[in-house]
Amino acid sequence: MDLRQALRQRVLVADGAMGTLLYGNYGIASAFENLNLTHPDTILRVHQSYISAGADVIQTNTYAANRLKLARYDLEDQVTAINQAAVHLAVKARQTADHPVYILGTIGGLAGDTDQGIQRASQTEIQASLTEQLTALLATNQLDGILLETYYDLPELLAALKLVKQATSLPVIANVSMLAAGVLRDGTSFASAIRQLAAAGADVVGTNCRLGPYYLAESFKHLAVPATIQLAVYPNAGLPGTDAAGDVVYDGEPSYFQSYAERFRQLGLSLIGGCCGTTPLHTAATVRGLSSRDLVSRHVSQHPRTTAPLTPTSSQHPFLTKVITQKTALVELDPPRNFETDKFFRGAARLKAAGVDGITLSDNSLAEVRIANTTVAAQLKLNYGINPIVHLTTRDHNLIGLQSEIMGLHSLGIEDILAVTGDPAKLGDFPGATSVGDVRSVELIKLIKSFNSGIGPTGKSLKQTCDFRVAAAFNPNAPRTTISTKGIERKLSYGCDYLITQPVFDLANVTKLATALAASDLHVPVFVGVMPLVSRRNAEFLHHEVHGIRLPQALRDRMAQAELDGNERAVGIQIAKELIDGICTGFNGVHIVTPFNRYRTVIELVNYVHQKNLTATA
Structure with a gap:
């Protein structure tokens, strides 16, 4: 048979x-x-x-x-x-x-x-x-x-x-x-x-x-x-x-x-x-x-165990609502590299007083060891009333660790995450360390968003729905004549809510990004990165040694002249303001990277962004 x-x-x-x-x-x-x-x-x-x-x-x-x-x-x-x-x-x-x-x-x-x-x-x-x-x-x-x-x-x-x-x-x-x-x-x-x-x-x-x-x-x-x-x-x-x-x-x-x-x-x-x-x-x-090989007729349970579905919540962080109509400033801070944290938290408190719309916390940027950003985020939220945006890398966490981190963030009431791959481990303090990479950053986006349904990746009920808003990184500085939106479209399809770009120093790249998004009819909040230069050496280092960043020769020449004139900080701030002017012609979001924990510089730029809202309504 x-x-x-x-x-x-x-x-x-x-x-x-x-x-x-x-x-x-x-x-x-x-x-x-x-x-x-x-x-x-x-x-x-x-x-x-x-x-x-x-x-x-x-x-x-x-x-x-x-x-x-x-x-x-x-x-x-x-x-x-x-x-x-x-x-x-x-x-x-x-x-x-x-x-x-x-x-x-x-x-x-x-x-x-x-x-x-x-x-x-x-x-x-x-x-x-x-x-x-x-x-x-x-x-x-x-x-x-x-x-x-x-x-x-x-x-x-x-x-x-x-x-x-x-x-x-x-x-x-x-x-x-x-x-x-x-x-x-x-x-x-x-x-x-x-x-x-x-x-x-x-x-x-x-x-x-x-x-x-x-x-x-x-x-x-x-x-x-x-x-x-x-x-x-x-x-x-x-x-x-x-x-x-x-x-x-x-x-x-x-x-x-x-x-x-x-x-x-x-x-x-x-x-x-x-x-x-x-x-x-x-x-x-x-x-x-087996006592017998005879088939046994099944009796279908009349009262099968069921779990009532959880209704996903859907809300927006205030900065995502604001950026639709107003100029909005986020600031990136690197968590401390040692246990002297007073300066870090003083700076964060001053940024909050200056009205910063959000603070993003890097996850061991450049693969250099720092205090866990989730720990710092919890203190910012609980002790200072700051709602942080936490970077989460695929480099440092396997699938088990990623899911544990995500659940921990929700339990702390932290619902804003930037999903990134992370800088390669060989760049940092321990070049022999292993970069995990169980998933790509786009798959991490999908993983995080899956928690919003109240169902964990194993299929088990989480007993609560989450409300994660997930940002994706984008580099508009790649050496190309046009900017492809395929990567952005893929990230949006995986559940990305908004974009945060790497720092830009050439306004031509900002224009290309705005044009590409418009041509593709992609409507997504974008926070364009700005990193104020602090010296000629800083400018040369960024240009020659940081992957994905190139400075126009004119900017490098200005910083070289500023070194001779002894006013590098002032020129660096002026360049940043000019970049903000250009960014704000096409975008409402600005993401300011804090250089070397220099909060006074960043606070000045946050105020500059907010002044544009006052000018617009005057």
Whole structure:
């Protein structure tokens, strides 16, 4: 009988992890899928061990055998060879079985991958990659079905399912992956995902990876979906840990899987397998744990657990409201580099008294170590009544740290963030330090804004909605004749609320930016950067040594003459005022960078910006 008939008649046991055995038992830690070509006997032994353990269903060693992932190892031209070799090895293993065995061609998800190349791939490239792999698998004419597994992104899985259904009539098992029990990371309930996948044509729908038996059983326990939908589960062997060498390990015992096998059957599942950390011992334990292979009719809960949706709030910081109609000044301060903080806070207090519209706090600018800007921000807000705009870099924080920082900022009532990559670590105090870069700055924007729905990135309810306003950085100083707005458009599409530019010293670049925004019909608040020069040496340093900044020769000549005349500060302020004049012809927002903690200079410029409002109304 074929796989569809078998699934309608009895509970089937699927195999477990491939990578766990290859890494743990065989000491192989490379492109596992390439082993189909280089070490076929090893892959064959893994399949045979699962079959000997009692697996009714095995999957091909093709989880990451697509062009985008194989490109990491310069194997992108081996897609067809790797996938077809995998199928032939699974078929060869089945020939030694003493019971019917079904083979699934496995295709893994991409959206959860942290590889920068994959993150930057377009939807067209992702679909082309999937189509190429699927075509290679189907060309063997030896598969019993297709397994789509480890998809954290439901739209990606639905798109993949559509492509597979268009290409073949084979049965399809579609597995989503959850970061928390019962909910996908975008907040979609597991039940809703199951219903959508079944409606889209999946023969069996379920979940795999990330969570162990307990949490996956809880996810199925209150699953309010039609009883006609066939379900699958592939749990991990518990939560991972690390050994003395720092390698990821799982210590979930096979006996634990044995205790859950019958529970999964009683919950109405048709296909029970294993994922990360599982071995043939776990498969054998699952077989032993089933008291029967008879299918159990599910009773849909009449009172499924639900979480009332939170209504996102939407408000604007006063400076974002003001900048629409009035000249508005933000000031950037670098947090102190030591524990003598009195001067810093005195300066901030004076800026507040001068009526500054907001203070932005850099995040270890130039990769130089400073007091954490979140700590300084909290003191400014709580002790001085200043609402800060906190820079948050992808350089210093992995995904865990970023989310923790975001939650911490909300708990402090700080809702304005500038999302930036950050200066490379090699520029600063510790050039050997690692720049993290789990996400790009545009993805950080999207991550921050996701908190406004009251749903965290794992899909869990935060019990509150946030109200983050997110700024994006933009450099109008790049050496080009025109300014492209593609980067701005992308940042806006990810949820950016306003722009803060790097300091400009050439008004021609300001004009180009205004023209480009107008031509693209982009309406977004912009705060154009101004950095007052303090000396000729300061001007030369900025011009020659700071990436992304170039000073016109005329400005450098003026500062050189000012050095001779002994009035560098006055000339630097005058140049800044001239730049503010030019900026204010096309923009209402000015972002003033404080040079060397010289607050008197900055306060003079803040007053100059505000005077323009008085002049306009006179």
